[in-house]
Amino acid sequence: MDKKTENINKITSELENKDFNIYYFTIDTKGNPNGGVANQYDHVKMLTELGYNAHILHDKEKYTSVEDWLGEDYSNLSHKPTKNLNVNPSDVIIVPEVFPTVMEQLSKFPCKKIVLSQSYSYIFELLGIGKSWNYDYGFDEVITTSEKQLNYIENHFPGIEGSIIEPVISDLFKKPKGDIKEPTVGIVARDQSDVLKIVKSFYLQYPMYKWITFKDMRGLSKAEFAEQTNNNCLSIWVDRISSFGTFPLESMKSNTPIIGVIPDMIPDWMLSNEVIDDGLVLEDNGIWTENILNIPSLISDYMKLWLEDTLPEIIFDKMAETSSNYTYDGQKNKLGEYYQEMTNKRIESFKNILKDEKNG
Amino acid sequence: MKKMDKITVIIPVHELNDTTQELFEKSLISVKNQIKKADDVMVVIPDNDVLAKYLDEVSDKLKIKLNVAINKGESDFSTQLNYGVSKTETKYFTFLEYDDELMPMHISNAKKYINNYEDVSLFLPLIVNRTPEGKSYGLSNEPVWANEFSDKLGELDTECLLRYSDFNMDGMIMSKEKYIALGGLKPSIELTFPYEFLLRVTHNEDRVMVIPKFGYIHTILREGSIFSEYKKTLSIDEQRWWLSLAKKEYLYKEDREIRYEK
Numbered sequence: 001m002d003k004k005t006e007n008i009n010k011i012t013s014e015l016e017n018k019d020f021n022i023y024y025f026t027i028d029t030k031g032n033p034n035g036g037v038a039n040q041y042d043h044v045k046m047l048t049e050l051g052y053n054a055h056i057l058h059d060k061e062k063y064t065s066v067e068d069w070l071g072e073d074y075s076n077l078s079h080k081p082t083k084n085l086n087v088n089p090s091d092v093i094i095v096p097e098v099f100p101t102v103m104e105q106l107s108k109f110p111c112k113k114i115v116l117s118q119s120y121s122y123i124f125e126l127l128g129i130g131k132s133w134n135y136d137y138g139f140d141e142v143i144t145t146s147e148k149q150l151n152y153i154e155n156h157f158p159g160i161e162g163s164i165i166e167p168v169i170s171d172l173f174k175k176p177k178g179d180i181k182e183p184t185v186g187i188v189a190r191d192q193s194d195v196l197k198i199v200k201s202f203y204l205q206y207p208m209y210k211w212i213t214f215k216d217m218r219g220l221s222k223a224e225f226a227e228q229t230n231n232n233c234l235s236i237w238v239d240r241i242s243s244f245g246t247f248p249l250e251s252m253k254s255n256t257p258i259i260g261v262i263p264d265m266i267p268d269w270m271l272s273n274e275v276i277d278d279g280l281v282l283e284d285n286g287i288w289t290e291n292i293l294n295i296p297s298l299i300s301d302y303m304k305l306w307l308e309d310t311l312p313e314i315i316f317d318k319m320a321e322t323s324s325n326y327t328y329d330g331q332k333n334k335l336g337e338y339y340q341e342m343t344n345k346r347i348e349s350f351k352n353i354l355k356d357e358k359n360g
Numbered sequence: 361m362k363k364m365d366k367i368t369v370i371i372p373v374h375e376l377n378d379t380t381q382e383l384f385e386k387s388l389i390s391v392k393n394q395i396k397k398a399d400d401v402m403v404v405i406p407d408n409d410v411l412a413k414y415l416d417e418v419s420d421k422l423k424i425k426l427n428v429a430i431n432k433g434e435s436d437f438s439t440q441l442n443y444g445v446s447k448t449e450t451k452y453f454t455f456l457e458y459d460d461e462l463m464p465m466h467i468s469n470a471k472k473y474i475n476n477y478e479d480v481s482l483f484l485p486l487i488v489n490r491t492p493e494g495k496s497y498g499l500s501n502e503p504v505w506a507n508e509f510s511d512k513l514g515e516l517d518t519e520c521l522l523r524y525s526d527f528n529m530d531g532m533i534m535s536k537e538k539y540i541a542l543g544g545l546k547p548s549i550e551l552t553f554p555y556e557f558l559l560r561v562t563h564n565e566d567r568v569m570v571i572p573k574f575g576y577i578h579t580i581l582r583e584g585s586i587f588s589e590y591k592k593t594l595s596i597d598e599q600r601w602w603l604s605l606a607k608k609e610y611l612y613k614e615d616r617e618i619r620y621e622k
Contacts, residue, residue, distance in 0.1 A: 213513070
């Protein structure tokens, strides 16, 4: 048997037996919670449970543990440094959209290369003008988190193969005991100055509510964040460049209604199937506005209804319906199906090479 | 699911005229309109046949069953309430001033919180204050929900009560057993008897929580009401004196003879 056939047989065997590695290139957040990184860890955890050799790949020898903010279940997953890494042709490397320099470094690697695009707004931050993930770096597939983001990517990288796997909304987010909430408001904003704007404006315009506490949700571990969200009576979300909207979904799962600014790329879950006069209709799963300046008055209106216990039930029904779509088991199945299909295609592709060789 | 404990609404009344009858009927309607019904509605009155007859009529008129408790002793508010609690047959009680109203979810929230906070001895509602003309006049009891106002968010403690006395026990929810064990209200303390009681509860290391929901509508300084009379008849010095007295008397469970002297 010639060397090429031997190598290809070895690769297909590794693929068939799940004897290949899947590496998720991950930045070191130095102990700071980060939604995108959390999602990568979820992928590695799910794949490990599905019997794959999945690893967090990091470029620093000394990588800060995620135990403090994600917990032991995640810090105990396999971690590998890039230094002296041996990558086989059967292996898979996944690189976030924000690292085109890493993609370029890996472009000659003889393995399967996939982009994980969680935030469309980062795609062009470091990507050279005219450069393309697939044509220049060999990243011919992308995993992303929504239809809209996939369309956006396909428009810019024609020929790339895309799949949608949404993040998991953890079971840590749930109704508190007795579904009793506190009059506290959790606020998450990409730009911290928006937080100050909203809170200060609210207290000045509505001094009868100056006793309502706003909770800054930054820097909390996943468990602390979930507990606080579960207990809050309201969540506020301002992130115009959000691609998916994890926090609103977490809030919905906690049975905590959300007031939010509609992002530039409207999340799939925010849109109803209804269309009125060619216009999009938003779901009643939250209180949505295009203008951040409306938020203080929306908070005031909401708090009055909450304090009186007269909030409309439809919001809670819709919240439960929306957030039920992103369970750990559901997304694990999706991820498993994706990797199985991708692996099968690769096996077929390698076998076709041999077939073609044989047929001359 | 745990069985919900029962609650009596106690309404102390010492006399009613045409104006106050109208207010009293609004009070009763607010009790009737509770989303979760009270298990008993007790009106405590002095030994007064006219009042008893009126209550029969109003019970028929509004179709609300009233349990009338006749207190043959003193008819001050504290004595009336203490008497009402002693006659209560349910585990818990709440009270309503006859010229105030309960918000529709008051009993429902009371039961929910009792069920979920078994270690809390006394619950206070958020009170919506209004003038006799119906104008909004702010809230009461809300400060404990402000960040770092008290040691534990949502709960009163002695330290914060000693700093800030403006809490209102109208609509409070408590177990009969605990209320009696703590000694109830002290009839000898004028003006600041609710404040003294709250201090006594927290001093006993019992937890006091404010339910963060509008539970009670309080009409402030209605002409003829007990506190409007106090404000009219008591000098500033005397008002201060009662406040200072409350801060000493809470250390003792038993009431004693007290008289203000300049």
